[in-house]
Amino acid sequence: MFDHDVLIVGGGLAGSRAAVAIVQNEPGLKVGLISKVHPIRSHSVAAQGGMAATLKNVDTEDSWLAHAFDTVKGSDYLADQNAVEVLTRSAPDVIIDLEHLGVLFSRLEDGRIAQRPFGGHSYRRTCYAADKTGHAILHELVSNLFRYGTKVYLEWYVLQLIHEEGEVKGVVAYCIETGEIEVIRAKAVLFATGGYGRVYNTTSNDFASTGDGLCLTATAGLPLQDMEFVQFHPTGLYPVGVLISEAVRGEGAYLINDQGERFMANYSDSHNKMELSPRDITSRHIVQEVRAGRGIKRGPFVHLDVRHLGREKIISRIPFAREEGMRLLGIDCIDAPLPVRPTVHYSMGGIPTTVDCEVLGVDRKPIPGFFAAGECACVSVHGANRLGSNSLLECVVFGKRAGEKIGAYVQDRPMPTLEERPYVQEAEKLIKSLLNKKGTARIHDIRTALQDAMTEHCGIFRDQQSIQKGLQEVQKLKERYEKDLNLDDRGTIFNMELMAALELRSLFTVGEMILASALQRRESRGAHYRSDYQQRDDAQFLKHSLVYLSQDKTGIETNTCAVDLSLQTVDPERFMPQERKY
Amino acid sequence: MKVSVRIRRQASRESKPDYQTYSVECSEGNTILDVLNKIQWEQDGSLAYRRNCRNAICGSCAMRVNGRAVLTCQNLVGEELEDQTELLIQPLGNLPVIKDLVVDMTKFWNNLKKVDPYVSTASRQIPEKEFLQLPEQREKLQSAANCILCGACYSECNSAAVNDDFVGPHALAKAYRVMADNRDDRTKERIEQYNQSGGVWDCTRCFNCNEVCPVGVEPLDRISQIKQTILQQEKMEDSTALRHRRTMVELVKEDGWIDESKFGLKVVTDSGRDLKGLVSLIPLGTRMVVKGKMPWPWKFKPSAGKLEIKALINAVSQHLKDQGKI
Numbered sequence: 001m002f003d004h005d006v007l008i009v010g011g012g013l014a015g016s017r018a019a020v021a022i023v024q025n026e027p028g029l030k031v032g033l034i035s036k037v038h039p040i041r042s043h044s045v046a047a048q049g050g051m052a053a054t055l056k057n058v059d060t061e062d063s064w065l066a067h068a069f070d071t072v073k074g075s076d077y078l079a080d081q082n083a084v085e086v087l088t089r090s091a092p093d094v095i096i097d098l099e100h101l102g103v104l105f106s107r108l109e110d111g112r113i114a115q116r117p118f119g120g121h122s123y124r125r126t127c128y129a130a131d132k133t134g135h136a137i138l139h140e141l142v143s144n145l146f147r148y149g150t151k152v153y154l155e156w157y158v159l160q161l162i163h164e165e166g167e168v169k170g171v172v173a174y175c176i177e178t179g180e181i182e183v184i185r186a187k188a189v190l191f192a193t194g195g196y197g198r199v200y201n202t203t204s205n206d207f208a209s210t211g212d213g214l215c216l217t218a219t220a221g222l223p224l225q226d227m228e229f230v231q232f233h234p235t236g237l238y239p240v241g242v243l244i245s246e247a248v249r250g251e252g253a254y255l256i257n258d259q260g261e262r263f264m265a266n267y268s269d270s271h272n273k274m275e276l277s278p279r280d281i282t283s284r285h286i287v288q289e290v291r292a293g294r295g296i297k298r299g300p301f302v303h304l305d306v307r308h309l310g311r312e313k314i315i316s317r318i319p320f321a322r323e324e325g326m327r328l329l330g331i332d333c334i335d336a337p338l339p340v341r342p343t344v345h346y347s348m349g350g351i352p353t354t355v356d357c358e359v360l361g362v363d364r365k366p367i368p369g370f371f372a373a374g375e376c377a378c379v380s381v382h383g384a385n386r387l388g389s390n391s392l393l394e395c396v397v398f399g400k401r402a403g404e405k406i407g408a409y410v411q412d413r414p415m416p417t418l419e420e421r422p423y424v425q426e427a428e429k430l431i432k433s434l435l436n437k438k439g440t441a442r443i444h445d446i447r448t449a450l451q452d453a454m455t456e457h458c459g460i461f462r463d464q465q466s467i468q469k470g471l472q473e474v475q476k477l478k479e480r481y482e483k484d485l486n487l488d489d490r491g492t493i494f495n496m497e498l499m500a501a502l503e504l505r506s507l508f509t510v511g512e513m514i515l516a517s518a519l520q521r522r523e524s525r526g527a528h529y530r531s532d533y534q535q536r537d538d539a540q541f542l543k544h545s546l547v548y549l550s551q552d553k554t555g556i557e558t559n560t561c562a563v564d565l566s567l568q569t570v571d572p573e574r575f576m577p578q579e580r581k582y
Numbered sequence: 583m584k585v586s587v588r589i590r591r592q593a594s595r596e597s598k599p600d601y602q603t604y605s606v607e608c609s610e611g612n613t614i615l616d617v618l619n620k621i622q623w624e625q626d627g628s629l630a631y632r633r634n635c636r637n638a639i640c641g642s643c644a645m646r647v648n649g650r651a652v653l654t655c656q657n658l659v660g661e662e663l664e665d666q667t668e669l670l671i672q673p674l675g676n677l678p679v680i681k682d683l684v685v686d687m688t689k690f691w692n693n694l695k696k697v698d699p700y701v702s703t704a705s706r707q708i709p710e711k712e713f714l715q716l717p718e719q720r721e722k723l724q725s726a727a728n729c730i731l732c733g734a735c736y737s738e739c740n741s742a743a744v745n746d747d748f749v750g751p752h753a754l755a756k757a758y759r760v761m762a763d764n765r766d767d768r769t770k771e772r773i774e775q776y777n778q779s780g781g782v783w784d785c786t787r788c789f790n791c792n793e794v795c796p797v798g799v800e801p802l803d804r805i806s807q808i809k810q811t812i813l814q815q816e817k818m819e820d821s822t823a824l825r826h827r828r829t830m831v832e833l834v835k836e837d838g839w840i841d842e843s844k845f846g847l848k849v850v851t852d853s854g855r856d857l858k859g860l861v862s863l864i865p866l867g868t869r870m871v872v873k874g875k876m877p878w879p880w881k882f883k884p885s886a887g888k889l890e891i892k893a894l895i896n897a898v899s900q901h902l903k904d905q906g907k908i
C-alpha cells in the first residue's frame with residue numbers, strides 16, 4: 001500500500017494545475033498523481049482554439065458579468081450561476097498565472113496577450129496559442145510537475161475508488177507495464193479524469209477518453225449529474241471525426257450546403273450569429289441540412305470553407321486545421337473546402353461538486369476526502385451546453401481551486417484507515433476473470449456495437465422510443481461482454497486488450513447513465529434535443545438531473561436538484577431564464 | 583488494397599525479439615496507426631503500442647517505420663510504401679523495449695529534466711498583468727515550442743546511441759525554448775549548463791533529428807542557436823574550452839577549409855568542443871558504423887553524402903596530424 005496526503009487521478013489540465021497549486025502552496029505535502037497515459041499525452045494537449053477570460057486587451061468594454069451572461073445563456077440557463085461567477089471572475093487571474101508560468105500565448109503587436117472572437121461569446125476574449133492552446137498550456141504545466149518533483153504514477157490505471165463508511169479513502173490501481181496491483185491510500189482523492197467521447201462512434205476525443213472516472217464514481221454508489229448533455233462539435237472532419245477548431249469559424253469560415261448556401265442564415269435561431277452560433281444549434285442545423293438532402297452530394301456532411309480568408313491568414317492563424325485536412329484527407333483548405341459533420345466533443349455532465357470541488361453525494365452533502373475538477377466534474381458551469389473556450393478555463397480555474405482547497409483540507413484530516421487485502425483480492429479476481437475470457441466476441445466488435453447504438457439512439461436528436469431501444473441494446477451488449485468476450489492477450493505486461501476491456505466497462509456504465517438521464521428529461525434544452533418534446537420546459541425541468549445506481553446496485557435511479565440562480569440578484573433582467581436567441 | 587506488415591514483436595523486456603507478418607486490408611490514405619489499430623482490433627489483440635490523440639499532437643505514437651522514426655498517426659501508408667512492398671514497423675531506437683512497440687522512455691524524460699525545462703521568473707518582479715512578449719520575440723520560440731516530446735529524434739540520434747551523457751535533441755530544443763524566452767531570468771546559468779559535458783557540444787551533427795522531427799522543431803538548428811549564444815558570451819572569455827573553440831574557428835578560417843566543404847566548416851566550428859573532443863569523434867563515428875546499428879544520415883532523404891562525411895573525417899584527422907596534435 002502506498003500513502004499520499006493527496007492523490008490526483010488524471011494529468012490533464014485540471015489534474016496538473018491542481019498538482020502545481022498544491023506544491024506551490026503546501027510544499028510539505030506528499031502529493032501523488034496517477035495517470036493511465038503520460039500526463040503530457042492527456043487529452044488536454046489536443047485543445048486547439050483557446051481559453052476565455054476578460055483581460056480586456058482587445059475589447060475594453062468586456063466584463064466578467066458579460067462573460068457570465070454569455071456562459072449562462074449558452075448553457076440554456078442550466079448552469080449554476082454561483083459557479084459561473086467563480087469561473088468568470090477568476091478567469092483573468094488564472095490566465096496571468098499561466099503566462100507567468102511560461103505559457104506561450106499569441107500576442108498583440110504591443111506584446112500583450114492576444115484575444116479573439118469565439119462562438120457564443122459577445123466580445124473578443126479568447127486567449128490562445130495559435131491553434132495549439134492545450135499543447136502550449138499542458139507542456140508548461142507538466143514541466144512544472146518535473147520541476148517540483150511531483151510523484152507521478154506513469155501509466156497506472158485506476159480500477160476502483162475506495163468509498164467506505166461514507167468517505168473516500170483512496171484508490172485501487174493497476175500498473176499497466178507490470179500488472180502490479182496496489183492500494184493507494186490518501187487523505188484526499190481528486191478526480192480529474194476527463195470526458196467520455198469514446199462512448200460514441202464519431203468523436204474528437206482521444207482514445208483514453210472513456211469516462212473511467214465517471215464509471216468509478218457511479219460504481220461506488222455516488223451520483224452523476226446532467227449526463228444527458230453530450231456536446232456535439234459541429235465541425236468534425238469527415239469521416240475521421242477529428243476536430244476542426246471553432247477558431248476556424250472564429251476567423252470567418254463559412255458553412256455551406258450542397259446548394260452553395262450559407263445555410264445558417266435559413267434558421268431563426270442562427271441567422272444573426274451565423275457560423276458563430278453556439279455548438280448545439282450549429283450541430284443540429286448541419287444534421288437538419290443533411291436530413292433534408294442538402295449534404296454535399298447528398299452525403300452525410302457539409303462544407304467548411306475558408307478560401308476567402310486568403311492564404312496568409314490561413315497559414316498564420318489556423319495552420320493546424322490546414323495541416324489536418326492535408327494529412328488526413330489530402331485537402332488543402334487554401335484551395336478547397338473541408339468536409340465536416342458533428343462529432344462528439346465534450347461532456348457537460350459529470351461528477352457533481354460544490355464550487356470548491358467537493359464531490360456531492362446523493363443527499364447533496366460533500367463526501368469527505370473526495371474532490372473532482374475539469375471535464376469529469378459537473379460544478380456546473382456549462383449547464384446544457386458549453387461555450388467554446390470555457391472548458392480549458394474551467395480546468396484551470398477549478399484545478400487551481402481544487403489544489404488550494406485540498407492543500408488546506410488535508411492539514412487536519414488524519415490518514416484514513418482501511419483494510420487493504422480485500423481490495424487487492426477483488427482487483428486480482430477482476431483482472432483474472434478478464435484474462436480468462438475465452439468467448440468468441442472481439443472487444444472491438446462489442447465496443448463498436450455499443451458506440452453505434454449510442455450514436456443511433458441517443459445522438460443529436462433523440463426521443464423516448466429511441467432511448468428505450470438504446471437501453472435494451474446496451475443491456476444485450478453487456479451480457480455479450482460478460483458471456484462471450486474473448487481476449488487474445490492473456491499476459492500482464494502492457495496488455496492493451498485488458499485495458500480496452502476495463503475501459504469498455506466504463507463505456508457501458510457511462511452509456512447507461514446518459515440514456516437514463518436522457519429518458520427522464522422530457523424537454524429540449526441545449527445539447528439535449530428530444531424530437532418528442534421540442535420545447536424547453538422551465539416549469540418542470542429547470543433542474544439538474546441526478547442519476548445513480550440503486551442501493552443494491554442492480555438498477556438505475558434518477559432524481560433532480562435545483563439550479564443556482566444567484567446572479568439574478570445582480571442583474572435580474574439578463575439572468576432570469578428567457579428564450580435563447582442568437 | 584492488401585498490405586503486408588512486418589512487426590517486431592517482443593513479449594517482455596527480457597524476451598528475445600522476433601518478427602511477425604500480418605496482412606492488412608487498407609487504403610493508401612490510411613495512416614500507419616490505422617493499420618496498427620486494424621491489426622490489434624481485428625487480428626491480434628496482443629500487439630502492444632502507444633497511441634492516443636491520433637492527431638499528431640499528443641506525441642504517443644512514434645515508432646520506426648521502414649527503419650526511420652515517424653509519428654504513425656501522421657504518416658500515410660501510401661507515402662511509406664513508395665518504394666517498398668512491405669511495411670516494417672519497429673519500436674523507437676535508443677530506448678529499451680517494454681513490449682513489442684512500446685519503449686521505456688524513462689531516460690528520455692530524465693534527460694529532459696536535466697535542462698530545467700521551465701521558464702524561470704523567480705528573480706523577476708512579477709507584474710500584476712502579463713509579461714510583455716512581442717510577436718517577434720515569441721516567433722523565434724515557435725519552432726522549438728512545437729515539440730510534442732514524441733522521441734522520434736532521440737530514437738535516431740547518433741550521439742545518444744553511443745554517448746550515455748548526451749541529453750538528446752528533444753532536451754536541447756527545449757533548452758533553447760526556455761533560454762531564448764525573454765521572460766526567463768536564468769540565461770547565464772543556462773548558458774553555462776548547456777555548455778557542459780552532455781550538452782550541446784556532444785551533438786555529432788548527424789542531422790537525423792532534423793530529418794525525422796514530425797513537427798518541424800529542427801532540434802539541430804536549435805542546438806546551433808544555443809552554441810552561437812555560448813560563443814557570443816563575452817563574460818566567458820576565460821574558459822579554456824571556449825578559448826580552444828575560438829582558436830579552432832580561427833584555424834579553420836586561416837587554412838581555407840571554408841572552400842573545401844561548407845559542411846566541414848560547420849562541423850568543426852560547432853561540434854569541436856576542443857581539439858581532443860573533435861578527435862574523439864572519429865573513433866566514435868567508426869564505432870557506430872562497425873556496430874552497424876546506427877542509421878547514417880545517407881539512409882534518409884534528402885541525404886548528406888556518405889563520401890562527404892568520410893572525406894570530412896579524414897580531412898580533420900589529417901589536419902590534426904599535420905599540426906602535430908595526435
Ligand SMILES: Cc1cc2nc3c(=O)[nH]c(=O)nc-3n(C[C@H](O)[C@H](O)[C@H](O)COP(=O)(O)OP(=O)(O)OC[C@H]3O[C@@H](n4cnc5c(N)ncnc54)[C@H](O)[C@@H]3O)c2cc1C
Nearest residue numbers: 010011012013014036044048049050158194374375391392
Ligand atoms: C480536439 C479538442 C479540442 C478542444 N479545444 C478546446 C478549446 O479550444 N477550448 C476549450 O476550452 N476546450 C477545448 N476542448 C475541451 C478541453 O480540451 C477538455 O475539456 C479538457 O482538456 C479536459 O481536461 P481534463 O484535465 O479535465 O481531462 P483530460 O485532459 O482528458 O485528462 C484526463 C486524465 O485522466 C487520466 N485518466 C482517466 N482515466 C483514468 C484511469 N482510469 N486511471 C488513471 N488515469 C486516468 C488520463 O490519463 C488523463 O491524464 C477541446 C477538446 C478536444 C477534444
Ligand code: SF4
Nearest residue numbers: 729730732733735795
Ligand atoms: S524535437 Fe521533434 S522529434 Fe524530437 S521529441 Fe520533439 S517533436 Fe519529437
Ligand code: SF4
Nearest residue numbers: 739785786788789791
Ligand atoms: S544532429 Fe546532434 S542532436 Fe541531432 S540527432 Fe544528430 S547527434 Fe543527435
Ligand code: FES
Nearest residue numbers: 635636641643655
Ligand atoms: S497518436 Fe497522438 S501523436 Fe500520434
